[in-house]
Amino acid sequence: MKYWNRSDSGVTRMDVRKLFRSFRYAWNGIAHVAAAEQNFRIHIMAALSVSGAGWITGLSTAEWIVLIILFGGMLALELMNTAIERVVDLVSSEHHPLAGQAKDAAAGAVLIFAAASILIGCMIFIPKWINLLF
Numbered sequence: 001m002k003y004w005n006r007s008d009s010g011v012t013r014m015d016v017r018k019l020f021r022s023f024r025y026a027w028n029g030i031a032h033v034a035a036a037e038q039n040f041r042i043h044i045m046a047a048l049s050v051s052g053a054g055w056i057t058g059l060s061t062a063e064w065i066v067l068i069i070l071f072g073g074m075l076a077l078e079l080m081n082t083a084i085e086r087v088v089d090l091v092s093s094e095h096h097p098l099a100g101q102a103k104d105a106a107a108g109a110v111l112i113f114a115a116a117s118i119l120i121g122c123m124i125f126i127p128k129w130i131n132l133l134f
């Protein structure tokens, strides 16, 4: 999708309306998944809870950056998972092994990222909590 149009003077200008329309479509996608998918709402709650714990515990800038990457990655992956589910349902209304494999592979990607996020979260928080306790 191009946001730069060549005007009569030869100068390339950004199509701002088109840009905002793209943002609106992306926002609609996020709002749809948030309304339709319980897992997405669970991830948002988890991100808010971990942020609260991080604020109380006290994290470095680098640790916040890591958490923000994990939150963003997790939510983005959940959106991709839903996109794959929708496309699979669209192209194959009947039961098909490939449809099941596509959905399961997408769900597996979410699971792997969630497991890695939990592991990294433990590596950040547990030593700090041990220091606070002893």
Ligand SMILES: Nc1ncnc2c1ncn2[C@@H]1O[C@H](COP(=O)(O)OP(=O)(O)OP(=O)(O)O)[C@@H](O)[C@H]1O
Pocket: 037, 039, 085, 092, 093, 094, 095, 096, 097, 098, 099, 100, 101, 103, 104, 107
């Ligand atoms: N068309 C299909 N053909 C074969 N297996 C399917 C098909 N649709 C779903 N499945 C199997 O059933 C499982 C659950 O499918 P479903 O569409 O409910 O996905 P889900 O991950 O539970 O989605 P949601 O998060 O929306 O509940 C899939 O992971 C897959 O193994």
